[in-house]
Amino acid sequence: MSAPPHQASGLAQLEAVLAAGGPRLARSLARTEERLGEIGESHGAELGQHAADTLSAGGKRLRPLIVFLCSGQASSDATVSAAVAVELVHMATLVHDDVLDRASLRRGHETVYKSAGRAAATQTGDFLFSRAFAELAAMGSPEAVKTLSDASSALARGELMQRADAWSAYVSPERYISRCTLKTARLFEAACRLGAIFGPSENGLGGSVECLGAFGEKIGIAFQIFDDVLDVSGPPERTGKHRGTDLLDGTITLPLILARQRDKELAELDLRTSVTNPAEADAFCERIADTGALTDAREEALTYVQQAKAALDEIDLPAQQRRALELVADGVVERYA
Secondary structure (H helix, E strand, O other): OOOOHHHHHHHHHHHHHHHHHOHHHHHHHHHHHHHHHHHHOOOOHHHHHHHHHHHOOOOOOHHHHHHHHHOOOOOOHHHHHHHHHHHHHHHHHHHHHHHHHOOOEEOOEEOHHHHHOHHHHHHHHHHHHHHHHHHHHOOOOHHHHHHHHHHHHHHHHHHHHHHHHOOOOOOOHHHHHHHHHHHHHHHHHHHHHHHHHHOOHHHOHHHHHHHHHHHHHHHHHHHHHHHHHHHHHOOHHHHOOOOOHHHHOOOOOHHHHHHHHHOHHHHHOOHHHHOOOHHHHHHHHHHHHHOOHHHHHHHHHHHHHHHHHHHHHHOOOOHHHHHHHHHHHHHHHHOOO
């Protein structure tokens, strides 16, 4: 059976990055997957099963991939632990998001919230968070632990901003970008910083933590903008979710903000009463698209992709490594194309 179009596109992007990264990158990712499996099965039958199901539910492991790319030729226990820790934090936030959103499916799989209830899902997310920091702390780097801790705090702040802004008609583009930076980009930034922290000093990356961190932040913002564009424009068979899912749960995104600026009728509509079912969400998405907001949002995201690539100009990277990082940045765009 062939993969769904949205999964096939993601796999093609991943294969291109793996080819640029070389065999060592593939081995490092395999070690990461093995360690994630061990952690998922490590703490009792029930909790272990929920954690294992969450960690095996798919995804391209983009954040671990970035850790290894930013570490250069490093494939040490430390870089694997950093990659594992970043992915555990990412998965923990998804489980907690499912609780907040009362989501029944994620990536085509039944969520822990749906299968086992709110308490089990909350405990599973807490477990994944705790294991992330235990994994990283074992490497003995206070700087690394602080990097991931700062990112985790930012994630929480971003989630609170999103909840505060739910259904609002007065979210500015600037506030939206601030929210994206906290809720999404900070973990991308942390992945890049951790890779640089644990990279071998002889490759000159020790002084590049800030530049690689800037690269991660910019692609993280672009990633979130494109994700929000896809929520409006992408057919379910490609994105894996119904159009307008964000509208249905009151999440205010850049396409909606820009569309409201262009269409006074849209600006006056209350999402709580105007978008109450998938059919209404689909129609609202069409109205957003008709304003030209999707094109402008996409251009905004492309600006961040270019800024991410420009951040690499500040570092003397080997050609193969730079090529792989640029492919990651381009892959954010390919999710939309």
